[in-house]
Amino acid sequence: MPNYPRGNRDLMRGINRAILLNAIKTNGPISRVVLAHLSGLSPATVTAITGDLIDENLVFEKETGDSSGGRRPILLALNPRGGFVIGVKLMEDHAVGALTDLNAAVLYKDSIIFPDGSLDSVISALVSLVNTLIYQGGIHKKQLLGVGIGLAGVVDSSSGMLRQSPFFGWKDTPLRDLLHARLHVPIHIDNDVNTLTLGEKWLGAGLPEDNFVVITVGRGIGMGMVINGQIVRGKSGGAGEFGHIVVDPDGPPCECGKRGCLEAFLSDKALLATARKEIGQDVLDIDDLIGRASAGNPAAHRVLTRAGTLLGRQIANLINILDPKLIVISGEGVRMGEAFFSALRVAVEQNVMPGLAKDSEIRIAAWEDDVWARGAASVVIGELFNSPIQKEEATIK
Numbered sequence: 001m002p003n004y005p006r007g008n009r010d011l012m013r014g015i016n017r018a019i020l021l022n023a024i025k026t027n028g029p030i031s032r033v034v035l036a037h038l039s040g041l042s043p044a045t046v047t048a049i050t051g052d053l054i055d056e057n058l059v060f061e062k063e064t065g066d067s068s069g070g071r072r073p074i075l076l077a078l079n080p081r082g083g084f085v086i087g088v089k090l091m092e093d094h095a096v097g098a099l100t101d102l103n104a105a106v107l108y109k110d111s112i113i114f115p116d117g118s119l120d121s122v123i124s125a126l127v128s129l130v131n132t133l134i135y136q137g138g139i140h141k142k143q144l145l146g147v148g149i150g151l152a153g154v155v156d157s158s159s160g161m162l163r164q165s166p167f168f169g170w171k172d173t174p175l176r177d178l179l180h181a182r183l184h185v186p187i188h189i190d191n192d193v194n195t196l197t198l199g200e201k202w203l204g205a206g207l208p209e210d211n212f213v214v215i216t217v218g219r220g221i222g223m224g225m226v227i228n229g230q231i232v233r234g235k236s237g238g239a240g241e242f243g244h245i246v247v248d249p250d251g252p253p254c255e256c257g258k259r260g261c262l263e264a265f266l267s268d269k270a271l272l273a274t275a276r277k278e279i280g281q282d283v284l285d286i287d288d289l290i291g292r293a294s295a296g297n298p299a300a301h302r303v304l305t306r307a308g309t310l311l312g313r314q315i316a317n318l319i320n321i322l323d324p325k326l327i328v329i330s331g332e333g334v335r336m337g338e339a340f341f342s343a344l345r346v347a348v349e350q351n352v353m354p355g356l357a358k359d360s361e362i363r364i365a366a367w368e369d370d371v372w373a374r375g376a377a378s379v380v381i382g383e384l385f386n387s388p389i390q391k392e393e394a395t396i397k
């Protein structure tokens, strides 16, 4: 059951709480007086709600060193250790998890390999991973605000249903409820690129922007969109299948069953196949391809330039449609190197409608192996800062 506020008073309090929590997060350390001024709330409301936040350990008081003779003002700051969350990235044969604080700083990380791809095995492995993270991270379960899970496929995050999974072949699986029944903590599941996008919205590059797009390059090509401050999921959670735009109907077969999708040219597997065909079977992997290009191998350079151009053209189309302020390129593909990204930028400039590109920035995200798990964690963190009217119905079980 969605946890609706009991009445208008509770709803107002919930909204005000979110306003103040966000203001403290963005502007803290900050005094109650300035907080009242910034938020437009009465000093009495600010005192009452910040009192609750202090009791919950989410906010703490600190004295400033800056005193102009009188009483030192007491400032309020967010307590990043006021609660903890776990983020998990679920892959076809294993899962990577991270226990983080409220800034999504990783305290402990671990991974687990699934003995097989059955639903029971995967659920049991995830339960074991979460329990290990709680134990090894040295926190009590009651300090855990929730577990965020990101995975490939069509995910209906509001009902917690995994509609379709390319890895496991499961359909309409109530993944959130199954995990909740075993772990008894709030669980949030979402498409992995959406979790990454929400991570950028709450804690990363997209933080100040209301209109941005995250494109992931790596095993596949994914996309997450934040439009007017809201993530766009579509009618069934399937929005953002950027990788399955058909760029050549006569192109190579794609995992989705069609031919010539963007992903059929640009996924790690597809790119490696092209590189082996054009350079030689001794190309070991994508890193080897990138290494050869930066060492001046013209064929390797050509393969990466062509790939960057192909992606850049489709990004130009995206800019024409969405007019985003920021495009974040993320995923393992951020290592693609100069040949790929300079071709990509040139193709965007050449193909975008004149006037639209000048205010759109393309940013290559920093990449570490725990980015996916941190993204999943930040979905739970984001819920903390959402006001009740922004919370989607029954998003968290």
Ligand SMILES: [Zn+2]
Residues within 6 Å of the ligand: 243, 244, 254, 255, 256, 257, 258, 261, 263, 264
């Ligand atoms: Zn496809």
